[in-house]
Amino acid sequence: MPEKWLIWLVGEGRATWIERFLTEKRMLVGLILGQFVSLLITSTGFSSSDLARRGINIPTSQSFLNYVLLAIVYGIIVIKRKRWLKMPWYYYLLLGIIDVEANYLVVKAYQYTSLTSVMLLDCWSIPCVILLTWILLKTKYGLRKFIGVGVCVAGLVLDVFSDVHATDRAKGPNPLKGDLLVFAGATLYACTNVGEEYLVKKGDRTEVMAMLGVFGAIISAIQISIVERTALQSTQWTAGAAFPFFGFSLAMFVFYSTVPYILKICGATVLNLSLLTSDMWAVLIRIFAYHEKVDWIYFVAFAVVAIGLGIYSWASDKEERRAQVAVDNDEKTATDEEAQVESSDQAFQRDGDKLKSGDAKHFPSTSVVSKQLPVFITTMPA
Numbered sequence: 001m002p003e004k005w006l007i008w009l010v011g012e013g014r015a016t017w018i019e020r021f022l023t024e025k026r027m028l029v030g031l032i033l034g035q036f037v038s039l040l041i042t043s044t045g046f047s048s049s050d051l052a053r054r055g056i057n058i059p060t061s062q063s064f065l066n067y068v069l070l071a072i073v074y075g076i077i078v079i080k081r082k083r084w085l086k087m088p089w090y091y092y093l094l095l096g097i098i099d100v101e102a103n104y105l106v107v108k109a110y111q112y113t114s115l116t117s118v119m120l121l122d123c124w125s126i127p128c129v130i131l132l133t134w135i136l137l138k139t140k141y142g143l144r145k146f147i148g149v150g151v152c153v154a155g156l157v158l159d160v161f162s163d164v165h166a167t168d169r170a171k172g173p174n175p176l177k178g179d180l181l182v183f184a185g186a187t188l189y190a191c192t193n194v195g196e197e198y199l200v201k202k203g204d205r206t207e208v209m210a211m212l213g214v215f216g217a218i219i220s221a222i223q224i225s226i227v228e229r230t231a232l233q234s235t236q237w238t239a240g241a242a243f244p245f246f247g248f249s250l251a252m253f254v255f256y257s258t259v260p261y262i263l264k265i266c267g268a269t270v271l272n273l274s275l276l277t278s279d280m281w282a283v284l285i286r287i288f289a290y291h292e293k294v295d296w297i298y299f300v301a302f303a304v305v306a307i308g309l310g311i312y313s314w315a316s317d318k319e320e321r322r323a324q325v326a327v328d329n330d331e332k333t334a335t336d337e338e339a340q341v342e343s344s345d346q347a348f349q350r351d352g353d354k355l356k357s358g359d360a361k362h363f364p365s366t367s368v369v370s371k372q373l374p375v376f377i378t379t380m381p382a
Contacts, residue, residue: 042281047244059107064220065249070213086203096215105185113178119282121182128190148312155304162297
């Protein structure tokens with residue numbers, strides 16, 4: 001059944017066709033959408049890096065408009081439902097605080113390190129998510145997944161080393177500080193992802209997006225008034241500054257809205273592999289747009305992270321197939337048991353109808369019944 005909003009937008013007939021197309025062409029659609037969100041992530045990095053180069057350092061303000069859009073678009077849907085929230089409001093408040101600070105730290109890192117390093121080090125959220133889901137959500141992981149995570153961490157260490165090793169200062173005034181900010185932000189991103197996973201499973205996806213937007217906007221506004229008010233007032237809003245600022249917010253909103261559908265269509269495996277290409281898009285931008293040189297260790301680090309994510313995704317795919325087979329077997333067993341019970345009920349009902357109609361030929365005669373009685377009953381005295 002197509003989503004209600006899709007039916008409202010294009011009609012039930014077209015919505016059904018779109019739903020069927022997404023199901024039949026799942027991998028193709030997943031790859032296309034995956035590259036779409038990969039470019040969105042790259043564009044947010046490009047926008048933040050460009051603003052940092054212009055001396056515009058207002059990371060919280062950049063994310064504020066994204067939260068406002070989430071609150072308006074998804075909030076309208078929640079209001080139209082006219083029902084109470086499924087989850088307590090303070091859960092969403094905590095999620096909003098963590099998400100706002102995660103965006104703040106990662107965007108702040110562009111002032112100190114390169115676009116490529118921020119994009120690659122952001123993968124640190126993957127091992128953090130595994131650790132948190134293992135501890136908090138009791139998610140089970142196989143050995144292959146841990147191997148993949150270990151390889152990813154090795155690649156991240158190489159990237160940090162490339163920042164320290166680089167002799168050119170195009171990477172930023174303090175690349176090590178920038179890398180540490182990315183690590184902190186990626187850790188908070190992991191907390192946000194785990195929190196969203198819990199809330200979506202227990203509650204509703206639209207409600208989560210709406211409440212994240214509401215509390216994110218409120219928290220961002222408070223933080224802007226305290227931390228960034230002076231910087232925001234002194235910003236020269238030329239066309240060159242306004243375009244990356246508003247472009248960042250729009251790209252973030254579309255990214256937040258698109259990722260849940262990719263997970264629904266083709267799962268986390270395709271999403272992770274697709275987001276990996278954002279690092280290569282970042283390298284191309286750095287080389288051709290900024291005319292910068294990329295340290296050779298970065299390419300080694302990228303290859304190691306790619307191998308690690310490949311191992312992790314391959315292990316995830318095998319576990320998903322194994323779990324699906326188990327679910328199919330359970331459903332088949334349950335169906336067979338229901339069929340047997342239904343067959344027995346029908347036979348019992350049929351025999352009862354025959355007994356009521358007096359059809360005695362299908363039943364044993366009294367003499368036959370007496371022959372089947374125990375011996376002590378037939379020899380009992382009168």
